[in-house]
Amino acid sequence: MTHTPTAPPRKDPDAAPRTARRTGLRWLAVTTAVTLTLLLYGALVHAPQDRLQGPVQRIFYLHVPSAWVGMLAFLVVFVASIGVLMTRSRRWDRVAASSAEVGVVFTTVVILTGMLWARPMWGVFWSWEPRLTSYFVLWLMYVTYLALRSYVVEPDRRARYAAVLGVVAFLNVPLVYVSVRLWRSLHPGPVVANPDGPQLPGEMLAVLLVGIVAFTLLWLLLLWLRVDLAARRDALEAREAMTS
């Protein structure tokens, strides 16, 4: 056997964790796809028809999980913002920015599905119903958050400012909810039936739970991809700053 002298393979210290991450991402994507398919089947076939609302009620299985994910995403923005203020780490900032972006998308879904449901049920696309209004105000606050990010040029300053906004926005949520509720209850208006009482049939509850799991996984997947993208963007920005 002849020994051919070859250069030892170049050691990439990041290779192993990178492969692990990629595998993790792949599994997350597959699980998300499976549970989303399950949700689709559950929402359209398995769940019984609502006797009063008819097929329109099935939008509930997208609406409620989106609302849940929206709140979860904004909670993560809040936590990551505190992380930015305490550590000044760019990593926290990437998580906050990414979670806010994904949260705004899901909140948009909440508002749109709410409107689609409201049209046949209440006869109007929009009613200033407390929960819908609260989500609208929430949406406005986090769109503002994203707008501020795009207006501040310097990365470190952007991270700090956005973090302050992320903290104020989240702590403002209870105030928004209370004031909107009081505003509607004191204001005479069309009486809005409570669409989701706690007595949900078993099949409906099961599908709802699948929905919440599926949407949480979807959120995790999107957040992961978005944080990855932000990291690459930051690295590129740093490299450009070095070469120029």
Place this chain on the structure above:
Amino acid sequence: MSTWRAATRIAAKDLRIELRTRDVLTAIGLFALLIVVVTSFSLPTTGVHRDAVAAGVLWMAFLFSILLGVGRAVAMEYEDACIDGLVTSPVPRESIFLGKVLSNLAFVVAVQVLILPIAVVLLQLEPGRGIGLLALTVALATLALVALATLFSTMAVHTRTREVILPVLVVPFAIPVMIAAVKATEVALAGGTPVAATSWLLVLVAGAALFLLLGLATYRHLVEE
């Protein structure tokens, strides 16, 4: 120097500048008056909903004059780099925030004291017994809005768009305070006492406390250079 004493010194400096130039007061006073006049043309100010419309008109005038005045007063610190002097001086950062809140509050309250009687006449209001609730509402909501606007305008001066973005930043966050202020004012204009608007006053107290405390807690992260 204690936080509070430093804050009053900074506020006194702002008031001294204002007394010499009268830039901010003249601008926001006229602006508030103009909003009352213009909205009176565009909304029905008579009839059963008169008090509700008047409450809305008043708060639109107050909100936008606060945005204009606070935006100007904070941007002023950055002209000739006055803020650098304040940041390097041996006072707590919280004092700068508190001082700006105090001086902004003084400007805005001065304008409100001027505008309220004019609005009462122009909009034919009869608050009568509701005057106490009206004063309380204006005081609490103004404190909340000024604290919020002072905090956010510090960010606005460092954006690409400068002061233009300030209303966009503040208004979504001010919604709960605005709802409570308008509703409590409506009760007051109908002659109600504070007891008739307890929930609204509680929202205003919570808003004022929240924005003031958050301002004190986070301001140092905004001026750190």
